[in-house]
Amino acid sequence: MKKRIIAVIVILAVLVALFFIGTGFQKRMDVVLVDYSVSEDGTEITLDVGIPTSTGYIRGFKDNGSGVKPHYLTFFSTFGGINSPIGAEHSFQLELTSDDTEIYFNRPEGGYELILVKDEETGQWLRPSGIGEENNTIFEATILEIRDNYFLVEPVEGSQELNNADLITVPMKNIGTAPQPNVGDIIEIAYNGEIAESYPAQITEVYGIKVVKEAEQWDLIPMVMVNGELYIDTGHESTVEARCGVMDGEITSEVDGSEKPTKDNQSNFGTGYGYQYGSQEGIIEINMNEKWWVFATEKVLASSELMIDPVAVVSIHNVFTGENANITENEDIRTISNILCGDAWNTEGTTDCLSNIEITINEETYKYHSDCGTFNDNVNQNYLSLDDERKAVVNAIFSEYISLTATEVPAE
Template sequence: MNELFLKIVNMSISASWLVLVVLILRFVLKKAPKWVNILLWGIVAIRLICPFSFESALSLIPSAETFPEKVISGPSFDVQTGITPVDNRINDYLGDRYFEGVTVPANNGNNIMTILTIVWTIGILLLVAYTVISYWRLRRKVDTAVRYKDNIFQSENVKSPFVLGIIKPRIYLPFNMNGQDLEHVVAHEQAHIHCKDHWWKPFGFLLLTIHWFNPLVWLAYVLLCRDIELACDERVIKELGNEQRADYTQALVACSVNRRMIAACPLAFGEVGVKDRVKSVMNYKKPAFWGVVLAVIVCVFVAVCFLTNPVTKNNGTDGTVTEWFDYLETPDEMVWDGRLEINLPEFPGVTFRWYPEKMEAVTEEGIVPLFHGMPIWNTYFCDLTGDRIPDLCSTYTFGSGIIDSRIIIYDYANGASYELSDRGYFDFTLRFNEADGYLYVDKTKYNTDELVETGRLVFKNNSIQIEGFSNEAHQVFRAEILEIHDGHYLVKPVEGSWELNSADRIVVPISNAHPSPEPEIGDVIEIEYSGEILETYPARIADVYGIKVIKQTETWDLIPMVMVNGTLYLDTGHESKIEARCGVMDGEITSQVDGNKQPSVDNQSNFGTGYGYQYGATEGTIELFMNGKWWIFATEEARQKIQFPSIEDEISKFYLTIGSEGVKSIKLSMPNSSGGFENADGSLLKKGERIWLENLDGYTDLRGLTITALGENGEIIWTASIPDEEENKGFTHLVNDDWEITNIE
């Protein structure tokens, strides 16, 4: 409700500029048709009621949001909480010494805003009650009215003619009216109905009810009522002669009433500005054509310049960032009873002073508290609001019971502050990216390290915003870094979507990576990506939107591992090249622990169960059969000694897709080499299953390759050959009913 009130206040202030312009134009265009004034007031009404607008460089509105909806400025007072905060990723560094008996400043700006909102609501209710009662009393007066003709009624309780009703408007006249007066009055009231004035006046009063706190809106409504009558007079008299106009003015004087209260209805003939109306009628001259054209052009100009908002400053912090202090990455370096001070040339005579629990400005007049925290973790100076004067940009923790991380921007030059927070749901932290010179915001789920959104800190529409990506449109998974290469990581997922499992190896381009901490082999990182995984081996992520280290680990922490015969074997991330194997397993993984724990009993892993294994050919290794492939696990000592091929050597260029049922094994033969493939458990290959074809003996393509599919009893099911011809060099796709070969390069 508070935000709604602030929105109304901002709309009212924006419309006030337009009201002032219309007041000037009413005087400048006094010789223009009176309906032009009604049109101008209609533009004001649009500004008062429309909560949004287009931006334009032609806009003459100084600001579309004078009072930001997220502003949190206000006087402060101290309260003793005596509450120990819950733990979170920042609070771990605080310690009991800081929170016991801590003095927490509470901002009462929200209390003031709540009071103002309540007063505004009461004002609306009073005006609505006044309108309803007035309408009810008027209806009672005319209940005994007698139909004169059509929609015209006469009543002894009516002192001055008026129109009443919105859906079916009626004209009410006093009994003593007749002759010329009656003719002119009826013509006037019918003109009201024709122009739908019985709609526009109540609509104007509705806007007045909403913006009752703005004196310019009251003035606008009074002048609207007067201009409605003037325009209606003009519509009636433009075809009358001088004598008839004199009779019309006599009818005005005869029907004039002294009404001091503002009302939503009715439309009374002699109610508003009779003296001015008489002058206008007697001095009426038909407006010149070019005068009308000029008036219309002015209305269009006013609409373009005052119904649009100024172009919003979308300010980032590029090139303007100056770091004062930042303890987010090094909390142990914070001196909890310390103090920092800084002077900026943009603020002569002002010293900004930081304590862990508060930020203040020291001047000759005294000390002004700016904002408080528990503690304030970092502060940067940058021109975020676009006025070429530095703003204070800080991360701080705050709250009672629920202690969350927030970002505050303090615009000292204008005395306003803006907060980015979502108590109990999300934490926000600020960091500086030296690579591009911007301040960035990291949005995480409350009390966790789970990254929800990250992006540049910008100031738009008078509020703090994050300009970047969000995982609402992208996918996220976590993975352990197996290898670090120039430009990419080789990772193994530890959790993610269903198509990712612990046996996959994925190449992740190093892009949009969080600058700190520096990832190392064995770390778990969180990867946000487009959802597209290229079908290479290892698989490759197409578009990476963000990489962040979730946990830095020791060598064994979170790395897939197994315990066999009292020895711990760690995943090497490499597939075994041994083709011929005995079908008997040496053992099976039968139990597991959490992924961040070390197995402690035989045949136990930290990633799953049901995997068979055989002892490896190299000392200190075993090989696990997972998802149709053999993966090498080794002791820590063996992992350091074994020279594994690089990722580029392991990537196969071709894969074969089985297109028929009943295939048990595949035989491959080249002019000078041969190979094959079959499941270690002797099961049939499935239709649609893919087999990676390694290059044989240095062959750079598969020209001359013969593929033979054998059944359960060794019978030939089908045979395929790739002719050794130049046209088949570097092919991308070969297809048949029984098979399909794809070149992934």
């Protein structure tokens, strides 16, 4: 019985291996030429090819002609099945001689189609009249987003596609060799010329994609110009919402070279953006999508001066005992800051509570009575009364640093 099981396993393994290898010898008869280039000495041509459908890959070709004969190229599928990417290639090199004049691709029923021909007068390799215009449409576009199985692109200025749609989704199919496309890159897209009318518009049949211009590093980093100083995104969120969200001003100066956030960065900057100066020189905090993000000058970024998590200095003082302390835990600072930044302040003046605690945050001082759970803002003549739950939270934080004695300590 055991020998029979082993025999069955061996047979299955052989069948799987035969299938895996056999699929690699299946001919692809729908290969199209996306682009090509000839070496300076004319001894080699690089063929960038693709498949017009959404299934299958190419692993290689066989040249059935050379020298004084035309090149008859037969292409083959990858090993492992119709959608297996194992060994997939999109760019192939073909050696040339001075006598070569034509290149053909294999087609159904053993036929071949003329793809490239050599001009006898100029020596240049060209597509035959009609090829390319009939089968391929090529345009350039900038990658705005990369998702699981497609690119979201914007056609470049001057392209016919931009007249039809400013945003197009393009499936990740038949992507050329390195470099691989990234956000901000300009890519060349060869497709069947059909764009589905939707928003964003859609291209479904892609013959080839290749990068024609890589995005420069600075193109990918959000930056702002504030009062003549350029600040660059550090990628870090501020630990506190300083000054209770009061912004020093709106960003109306240059943002990435324009007078407002560019379309590329609009999703990052969001709406209602503004700025405030950070906890050290050369740092500002930008309010984007209800969060504060840390931006720094090139000088700060290039030095060791950058505090990755700038923390506001928060000090507390018991007016009766004379105790002083700084709140050091970021979470405690955030909690107190969020409470003080709430919208429940009463603007009719301050209360008569005999405050026992003074808290200073970002150079603004508030008085607090731990028994009443009331903050007084003497400068702006406002007060904030906490409910029992929030009073318990604030008192628990303060008691970690100083005592909450609320009456005068008798002299000894």
